[in-house]
Amino acid sequence: MSLLAEATGVFGETAAGVTIGALRAAVASGAIGEGDRVVALVTGSGLKTPQAVEVRAGTLIDADVDELLAGLGVRA
Amino acid sequence: MAVDTLRCRICESEYPAVASGVCLRCFGPLEPVYDWDAVARAVSRESIAAGPRSLWRYEALLPTAAPADAAGGPGWTPLVRAPRLAAALGVGELFLKLDHTNPTHSFKDRVVAVAAAKAAELGADTLACASTGSLGNAVAARAAASGMRSVVLYPETVEPAKLLATAVYGGQMYAVRGSYDDCSRMVVELAGELDWAFVNVNLRAYYAEGSKTLAFEIAEQLGWQLPDAVVAPSPPARSSRSSGRGSSSSGASGSSPARARVSTAGRRRGARPSRTPTRRSGRCRRFARQRERIRSPSERRPTATSPSQRRVRRAVRSTPSPRTRSAPTCRCSPRRPASSARRPPV
Numbered sequence: 001m002s003l004l005a006e007a008t009g010v011f012g013e014t015a016a017g018v019t020i021g022a023l024r025a026a027v028a029s030g031a032i033g034e035g036d037r038v039v040a041l042v043t044g045s046g047l048k049t050p051q052a053v054e055v056r057a058g059t060l061i062d063a064d065v066d067e068l069l070a071g072l073g074v075r076a
Numbered sequence: 077m078a079v080d081t082l083r084c085r086i087c088e089s090e091y092p093a094v095a096s097g098v099c100l101r102c103f104g105p106l107e108p109v110y111d112w113d114a115v116a117r118a119v120s121r122e123s124i125a126a127g128p129r130s131l132w133r134y135e136a137l138l139p140t141a142a143p144a145d146a147a148g149g150p151g152w153t154p155l156v157r158a159p160r161l162a163a164a165l166g167v168g169e170l171f172l173k174l175d176h177t178n179p180t181h182s183f184k185d186r187v188v189a190v191a192a193a194k195a196a197e198l199g200a201d202t203l204a205c206a207s208t209g210s211l212g213n214a215v216a217a218r219a220a221a222s223g224m225r226s227v228v229l230y231p232e233t234v235e236p237a238k239l240l241a242t243a244v245y246g247g248q249m250y251a252v253r254g255s256y257d258d259c260s261r262m263v264v265e266l267a268g269e270l271d272w273a274f275v276n277v278n279l280r281a282y283y284a285e286g287s288k289t290l291a292f293e294i295a296e297q298l299g300w301q302l303p304d305a306v307v308a309p310s311p312p313a314r315s316s317r318s319s320g321r322g323s324s325s326s327g328a329s330g331s332s333p334a335r336a337r338v339s340t341a342g343r344r345r346g347a348r349p350s351r352t353p354t355r356r357s358g359r360c361r362r363f364a365r366q367r368e369r370i371r372s373p374s375e376r377r378p379t380a381t382s383p384s385q386r387r388v389r390r391a392v393r394s395t396p397s398p399r400t401r402s403a404p405t406c407r408c409s410p411r412r413p414a415s416s417a418r419r420p421p422v
Contacts, residue, residue: 032305037305050208
C-alpha cells in the first residue's frame with residue numbers, strides 16, 4: 001500500500017497492496033517483464049482499511065518560521 | 077440487453093430469468109443467456125462511446141435494462157499510467173484501474189448496480205447481502221439512492237471505517253458473532269425464507285455480470301486493445317472470473333484480438349476460499365432445504381405482504397423444473413471423492 005501510494009499518488013485498500021505485491025512476484029518469476037503492458041486493479045479505497053497503514057506523525061514545531069528553517073538547515 | 081433465460085454453468089439446465097441463483101438440479105451457478113446475434117446487431121464501438129459515462133454504456137452486454145439514473149451510475153473509472161511504479165517494479169508499461177473512485181469507493185458498486193436493477197425490475201423492496209464491508213457499503217448506498225430498504229449482515233470484526241460507510245446510508249445492519257462464512261450461510265438460508273433481493277445469493281446470476289464491465293472498460297480505454305496481463309486481488313473469485321469473461325466477450329464481439337491473462341493476487345483476510353471441500357456437504361444440505369421451500373410454498377410461514385413482495389414471491393414460485401435432461405448429480409455430494417468434485421456430471 002505504501003509503495004503504491006508513494007510511487008503513484010493512489011491510496012488503495014489492503015487488496016491493492018496485495019495486488020502490487022503479486023505483480024512484483026510475477027516480475028520476479030519472469031511471468032511479466034519489460035515488454036508487457038499490465039493493468040493493476042485498485043479495487044477499493046485505502047480509507048476503508050486505514051489500520052493497515054502505520055501513520056507517520058509529523059514533526060511537532062512551534063508556530064515559528066525560524067524554527068522550521070533552522071530544522072531544514074536554512075538560515076532565516 | 078435484458079435476458080429471459082438463466083442457464084446452469086455445470087449441467088446447462090435452463091430457467092426463466094427470475095430471482096434464482098442456483099441450479100435446482102445440480103446446485104451449479106446460473107448465468108444469463110444472451111442472444112449474441114441480437115447483441116451484435118445492437119452494439120458497436122460507436123454506440124458504446126455514445127452511451128453514459130458509467131458501466132451502463134455496456135447495457136447491451138448486461139442482463140438488465142439500465143435504470144433511470146444510469147448516467148450517474150458506477151463504472152467508467154479512470155485508467156491511469158503509473159510510470160514511476162512501473163520503473164520500480166520492472167514492468168514495461170503499467171496502468172492502474174482506479175475502481176476506488178466508484179460511488180462507495182470500491183468495485184462492488186459495479187455488481188450491486190446490476191443486481192439492484194434486476195431487483196427493481198422484480199419489484200423487490202429490500203436489497204440485502206452478507207458482506208465483509210465493501211459490498212455492504214455498496215448495497216446500503218444503492219438502496220438509499222433508489223428508495224429501497226437495505227439489510228446487511230457482517231462479521232462483528234469488520235473494520236470501523238467500513239461500518240461507518242454502511243451505517244451512514246440508514247439501512248438495517250446485523251453484526252454477526254461469527255465469520256464471513258457464517259454470514260454467507262445465513263443469507264443463503266434467509267433467501268429461502270424471505271422475499272428479499274439478496275444481491276450475492278438469489279440475484280447472483282445478475283450481480284456477477286457487473287464485474288465484467290471492468291474488463292470492457294480496460295479494453296475500451298486502451299483503444300479496444302487488451303493488455304498483456306491484468307493483476308487483480310481475489311476473492312472475490314467472481315470478479316476475476318467475470319472479468320475474464322468480459323475479456324472473452326470483447327474478443328467474441330470482434331472488439332479485441334487478444335485475451336488477457338488474469339493473475340490472481342491472494343485473499344483478503346476473513347474470507348475463505350469459495351470452494352472448500354470440507355464445507356460442501358453443509359452447503360449442499362442448505363441448498364436442498366432452499367429447494368424444498370421454493371417447491372413447497374404452503375409450508376412457508378406467513379410474512380408481511382406488500383404488492384411488490386407478492387410479485388417477487390410469484391416470480392420465485394413460478395420457477396419451473398429444469399428443461400434439460402442431465403443427470404441430477406450433486407457436485408458437492410460427500411460420497412464423491414474430492415478429486416472428482418470439480419468435474420461436471422456426465
